[in-house]
Amino acid sequence: MGRNKEGRDALLGMIKEAQARSGFISEEAISDMAVSLGLCVSDVYGVATFYSFVSTRPLGRHIIRICKSVPCCMKEAETLASWIGKELGIGPGETTADGRFSFELTNCIGACDQAPAMLIDDEVYGRLTSERISEILTSYD
Numbered sequence: 662m663g664r665n666k667e668g669r670d671a672l673l674g675m676i677k678e679a680q681a682r683s684g685f686i687s688e689e690a691i692s693d694m695a696v697s698l699g700l701c702v703s704d705v706y707g708v709a710t711f712y713s714f715v716s717t718r719p720l721g722r723h724i725i726r727i728c729k730s731v732p733c734c735m736k737e738a739e740t741l742a743s744w745i746g747k748e749l750g751i752g753p754g755e756t757t758a759d760g761r762f763s764f765e766l767t768n769c770i771g772a773c774d775q776a777p778a779m780l781i782d783d784e785v786y787g788r789l790t791s792e793r794i795s796e797i798l799t800s801y802d
Contacts, residue, residue, distance in 0.1 A: 671698055671734040676709050713767040721756045721763035725800050726780040728773070729766040736776030740748070742766070744791045745779070748798055 672694065672709055679690045685711045686702025695702045709715055714726075724737055727733075727742050742764075746752050756763040772778035779794075 667698075669698075669700065669704075672700065672705060676705075676715060680715050687717075691717070693694055702734045708774075713765070720765075721760050723761060723781055724763045724765060726770055727753070728768065728770050728778070729774075730768055732770050732773045732775050733778075734768075736773065738777055739780060741777035741789055741794075744789075746793050746800075748791075748794055753790050761772075762798070 674696070675694050676686060677738075679686050679694070681709060681764045683690070691709060692702055694700070695705045695707045698705075706717070710716055727745070728738055742753060745764060749757055749764060751757055751762070751764050753764055753766045767780075770778065770780040770785065772787050773778070775785070777788040777789045778785060779789065780786075782802065789797075793794070
């Protein structure tokens, strides 16, 4: 990253604010942050894409996250991803046509002890079965 320490120090806060405001970090927002902080666009983009809970593309109203790390994969995370894919008709990295759900794989949701588990928005659901997933998903608008 460039030599502008103050800009680097302020960057993550700006990214979090933009994500909260718009739901994602647009190319325009990345460019604006770079200019206002005196950083390269590539530096801002690199930070924005490093964090798995930050998105550089629009997402659905509800974001489903499944852990893709080894411990969770050993506890049926792949089966969970398959169940969700069947239920919603989308795969990881996709959003339903109605914009209701986005399905993401991430490095950790902090629920390995409840595997298989998923995170929808900020809510953790653990010890899941295909039937329970159906019930949970229908509870979201």
